[in-house]
Amino acid sequence: MPSKQEPATCQQRPTVALGLEGSANKLGVGIIRHFPPPPAGSGQRRRPAEVLANIRHTYITPPGEGFLPRDTANHHRSFVVKLVKDALKTSGLTPHDIDCVCFTKGPGMGAPLQSVAIAARTISLMWNKPLVGVNHCVGHIEMGREITGATNPVVLYVSGGNTQVIAYSHHRYRIFGETLDIAVGNCLDRFARTLQIPNDPSPGYNIELLARKGKHYVELPYTVKGMDVSMSGILAYIDQVAIDILNGNPRYADDEDGGGGGKTIITKEDLCFSLQETIFAMLVEITERAMAHVGSQQVLIVGGVGCNERLQEMMAIMARDRGGQVYATDERFCIDNGIMIAHAGLLAYGTGFKTSLEDSVCTQRFRTDEVYIAWRDD
Amino acid sequence: MTLFRKLWSFAYPGFSFSHFHRVMATRTLSVMPLGNVTLPSAISEALALTLIAQGAEAQIYFSVEHPFIPATYLTGTNSQPSAGYILKYRPPKRYRHNALDAQLTKHRTLSEARILYKLFLAGISVPQLIAVDPRQGLIWMENIDGQSLKSWIWAQETEMEERQVDEGEDAQAQKRVHIIKPVLLAVGSEIAKLHFLETVHGDLTTSNVLLRDSSRVEAITVTFSDKPMVKDPVIIDFGLAQQSTLPEDKAVDLYVLERAFISTHPIHSEEYVEWVLEGYVAGFGRGKKTAMFKVNEIMRKLDAVRLRGRKRSMVG
Numbered sequence: 001m002p003s004k005q006e007p008a009t010c011q012q013r014p015t016v017a018l019g020l021e022g023s024a025n026k027l028g029v030g031i032i033r034h035f036p037p038p039p040a041g042s043g044q045r046r047r048p049a050e051v052l053a054n055i056r057h058t059y060i061t062p063p064g065e066g067f068l069p070r071d072t073a074n075h076h077r078s079f080v081v082k083l084v085k086d087a088l089k090t091s092g093l094t095p096h097d098i099d100c101v102c103f104t105k106g107p108g109m110g111a112p113l114q115s116v117a118i119a120a121r122t123i124s125l126m127w128n129k130p131l132v133g134v135n136h137c138v139g140h141i142e143m144g145r146e147i148t149g150a151t152n153p154v155v156l157y158v159s160g161g162n163t164q165v166i167a168y169s170h171h172r173y174r175i176f177g178e179t180l181d182i183a184v185g186n187c188l189d190r191f192a193r194t195l196q197i198p199n200d201p202s203p204g205y206n207i208e209l210l211a212r213k214g215k216h217y218v219e220l221p222y223t224v225k226g227m228d229v230s231m232s233g234i235l236a237y238i239d240q241v242a243i244d245i246l247n248g249n250p251r252y253a254d255d256e257d258g259g260g261g262g263k264t265i266i267t268k269e270d271l272c273f274s275l276q277e278t279i280f281a282m283l284v285e286i287t288e289r290a291m292a293h294v295g296s297q298q299v300l301i302v303g304g305v306g307c308n309e310r311l312q313e314m315m316a317i318m319a320r321d322r323g324g325q326v327y328a329t330d331e332r333f334c335i336d337n338g339i340m341i342a343h344a345g346l347l348a349y350g351t352g353f354k355t356s357l358e359d360s361v362c363t364q365r366f367r368t369d370e371v372y373i374a375w376r377d378d
Numbered sequence: 379m380t381l382f383r384k385l386w387s388f389a390y391p392g393f394s395f396s397h398f399h400r401v402m403a404t405r406t407l408s409v410m411p412l413g414n415v416t417l418p419s420a421i422s423e424a425l426a427l428t429l430i431a432q433g434a435e436a437q438i439y440f441s442v443e444h445p446f447i448p449a450t451y452l453t454g455t456n457s458q459p460s461a462g463y464i465l466k467y468r469p470p471k472r473y474r475h476n477a478l479d480a481q482l483t484k485h486r487t488l489s490e491a492r493i494l495y496k497l498f499l500a501g502i503s504v505p506q507l508i509a510v511d512p513r514q515g516l517i518w519m520e521n522i523d524g525q526s527l528k529s530w531i532w533a534q535e536t537e538m539e540e541r542q543v544d545e546g547e548d549a550q551a552q553k554r555v556h557i558i559k560p561v562l563l564a565v566g567s568e569i570a571k572l573h574f575l576e577t578v579h580g581d582l583t584t585s586n587v588l589l590r591d592s593s594r595v596e597a598i599t600v601t602f603s604d605k606p607m608v609k610d611p612v613i614i615d616f617g618l619a620q621q622s623t624l625p626e627d628k629a630v631d632l633y634v635l636e637r638a639f640i641s642t643h644p645i646h647s648e649e650y651v652e653w654v655l656e657g658y659v660a661g662f663g664r665g666k667k668t669a670m671f672k673v674n675e676i677m678r679k680l681d682a683v684r685l686r687g688r689k690r691s692m693v694g
Contacts, residue, residue: 217477226580226618281474285434292434317473 012036015099016052017349018087018123019342022076022116023108023136024160025059025067029083030339031091031098034346049146049346052091054332054339055083064196066189073111080119087338095127100354102345105133106366108161113362121360132345133355136336137162137368141173142347143340144302148327152298152378154290156283156315157368159303159336160185160204163229163283164368165290171373176290177227184279185305187231191275194242195268202335207272208308214273216253218266222278227289229282238275242268280311284318297324307334347375417467418514421445427465435486436617439465440521444508461523463508466490468515483515486617491517493577493619502571503590503612522612524591527565528584530609531643531650534558554646559653561589565611566657569631572613573676574662574669578627580618583638588612625672629679632658636684 014035021028031052038044059075061067088094103120104113124131141155155166155173163179182190185204192203197210221237223230241251245266253264287299299319301312306328316326333340351374417427417439424445431438441463468483491510494517498504508518525533534557538550565587572579579586590610622628635654639647655677662673 217475219477219481222478222482277475277478281471281478284473285471289434314473318471321472 015346015350016093016097017100017102017132017342017346018084018098018129019102019134019139019338019340019345020080020084020116020120020123021104021136021139021336021338021341022080022112023104023106024112024336025061025072025075026056026336027059027076027079027083027116028054028056028336028338028341029080029087030054030337030342031087031093032339032342032346034350049343051339052093053087054337055087055090056335056337057083058201060200063198064193065199066193069109069111072109073115076112076115077119080116083338084119084123095129098127098129100130100132100345100349101127102132102134102341102349103360104136104139104341104362105355105360106136106363108136108362108364110362110364113364117360117362121357124357124360130349130354131357131360132349132353133360133362134341134345134348135366135368135371136341137164137166138173138371138373139340139344140302141166141300141368142344143333143337144300144327144329146343147329147333148300150298150300150327152296153300153327154287154294154296154298155300155302156287156306157303158184158283158301158305158311160189160305162303163231165227165286166368167290167294167296168373168376168378169294171376173368173371173373175367175369176293177229177286180225180228180230181232182235184229184231184283185303187235187279188275188305190235191238191242191272194239195246195271202304204305204308207276208310210269211272211276211310214267214269214271216264216266216270216273217277218251218253218270218274220274220278222282224282224285227286229279229286231279234275234278238271241266242271245271276308276310280308280314283311284314287315288318288322291319291322291324297322299324299326301326301328302334304335307331351375417465417469421465421516435468436515437467437469439467441465444518447508462521464505464519464521466517466519470515480513484512487515487517488512490616490619493616493621494519497572497575497577497616500571500575502575503568503610504616505612505614522588522590522614524589524610524612526585527561527587527589527611528642530561530589531558531584535643535645554649558650561609561611562650562653563657563660564609566654566659567661568611568613569635569654570658570661570673573628573631574672576621576623578620578622578631579613579616580620580631581615582613582631582635584635584642586613586615588614625675625679626683628676629683632676632680633683 014033016031016033019028019030019032021030033050033052035047035050037046057079059067059072101120101124103117105117106113120131123129137157140157140159144150144155145153152168154176157164157166161183163183164175165177166173166175168174188207189203192199192207197203197206218241221233223233245251245268251266253266253270291297291299297319299315301315305311307330312326312328315328319326328334353374417437421427425441425443427439427441429437430440444463468487470479470483474482487510491507491512494504495507498506505519505522508520510517538553541550569579569582588611590612632655636651639650639654643650659673659677663670
């Protein structure tokens with residue numbers, strides 16, 4: 001991937017970026033402003049980035065259905081113009097004020113990525129602004145750091161397509177552990193499909209709500225392999241239990257303290273509760289390993305599943321026991337959004353990075369550690 | 379040590395107390411217990427325990443005595459006192475559901491103890507299992523009196539460097555062949571025995587191999603600084619070990635060790651890895667046809683793993 005790499009330019013004026021994100025079923029447009037760093041030795045604090053617009057539209061499918069690439073791309077194509085216009089209106093800026101147009105280069109679903117990349121190219125040519133291709137995962141990490149102020153955390157990136165434990169070292173976000181098969185969000189979404197739970201606002205959130213009512217823990221497979229996790233076996237198992245229950249073959253809880261004397265029927269809520277308890281425990285465990293390794297006291301949770309309050313709670317207990325702390329953001333920044341693409345893109349742009357029109361292709365496979373993080377010096 | 383080196387030195391970490399130098403009991407290394415995870419009071423009150431390592435999953439304590447076992451049990455003679463005991467403790471994790479936590483602690487403690495004992499019975503040099511309490515997450519094992527392979531190599535390298543002025547490069551290379559090579563051959567051969575029993579370690583690093591000063595017959599005699607020294611490699615930490623018949627898993631085991639050498643002993647790592655593998659092939663083969671077939675398969679896989687790294691390319 002040849003891209004122009006110029007010597008780092010120290011921006012003397014504020015810069016503004018437009019970010020377009022559409023790697024999955026969310027189409028996001030964001031506008032962010034960065035301020036130049038205070039002069040060295042002045043003792044002034046760095047001014048945080050300013051979010052000028054953060055607009056998102058989600059392609060929601062009926063219960064029991066997932067989003068197909070072609071339909072999702074169609075959704076993005078239909079909404080992207082409206083969203084860009086809305087973003088400009090919200091920010092009160094004109095195309096003239098924008099310095100660069102950032103878009104998601106990958107990873108993600110091919111068709112939605114392409115439709116958004118085409119939109120980005122069009123805008124870039126129309127307004128005569130440089131393009132900056134951004135790695136989706138790096139976008140999540142950088143936005144999380146900016147919002148929470150975590151300096152050098154171990155990052156747990158959990159979403160519908162990704163499950164990674166990441167730590168920064170020598171200008172790369174290195175992957176410590178990851179899923180060996182499907183992502184945690186994918187596991188939750190597919191289980192929601194089995195249970196026919198609505199996809200509005202998101203299947204994961206609806207599972208979280210059901211899980212809060214769950215009482216009985218159903219034993220599920222637990223698959224941590226060193227630093228990595230595997231989710232597909234768990235999904236296959238719990239899917240089967242759910243199908244049994246839905247077909248009118250009840251299962252009974254076997255916990256002794258349940259009080260039911262072996263006669264308590266397992267409910268949908270119990271299954272959601274057990275699924276969350278199991279897979280989140282796996283995630284917290286691999287995160288703890290990574291923390292022990294790099295000797296870090298901070299954890300940052302990013303990605304759509306990062307909104308889940310039970311995951312945040314479990315992580316907080318683990319971190320507290322280790323004498324550390326957890327940083328998490330809310331749905332505006334956790335769930336895919338345009339602002340994170342704008343933010344990470346602007347960071348790269350500040351070091352002289354641009355993506356030429358010929359290189360502005362997107363890729364479904366784009367590992368987090370492929371990106372050279374020129375803007376961090378530690 | 380830079381973060382990168384740290385990252386790779388434990389490329390496939392488990393509960394990783396590996397980055398603490400395993401030290402002999404007499405040396406005091408104070409590791410503060412984190413938060414409120416401590417041993418059951420019945421044990422901590424009865425015995426004088428020293429926390430010597432703390433990882434993500436387990437804590438390692440040293441104790442001079444065991445509650446029931448006479449001090450001479452391990453040595454078998456009355457004249458020699460035992461080197462003491464190691465207590466490995468998996469504290470409960472408060473973040474996970476009680477039922478899940480109990481199940482995991484029990485399962486992992488048992489599985490580690492089983493593998494440890496199986497290997498011990500098979501004559502592989504691992505710490506002897508003494509007792510296990512799966513519900514409490516406790517494993518008692520013998521303490522290995524000796525330093526880790528990592529710190530031993532570091533010590534040898536430092537000593538050689540100090541003599542560089544009057545000895546020169548060639549003499550040093552000779553010394554390495556003379557001193558470090560026999561030990562690494564033995565390490566390779568020990569790993570081969572492990573793999574021959576279809577067991578993979580899961581976290582092979584130079585800190586998870588201890589060098590016991592021993593008088594065992596098969597131990598290698600190393601002469602250095604005019605003092606006769608006997609080094610007997612002992613593999614520890616089977617927290618991530620598992621049974622596997624796949625050549626792939628064994629290749630990954632070797633690859634992880636290779637990465638550990640590259641990150642912790644970068645200057646001569648190529649030489650070191652070569653020696654370990656030489657010992658590995660020799661330890662595996664012993665002229666038997668099936669064993670040679672097996673080891674060739676593993677070596678082929680190792681080349682493949684080297685090319686792609688441990689991780690596959692990520693999709694979506």
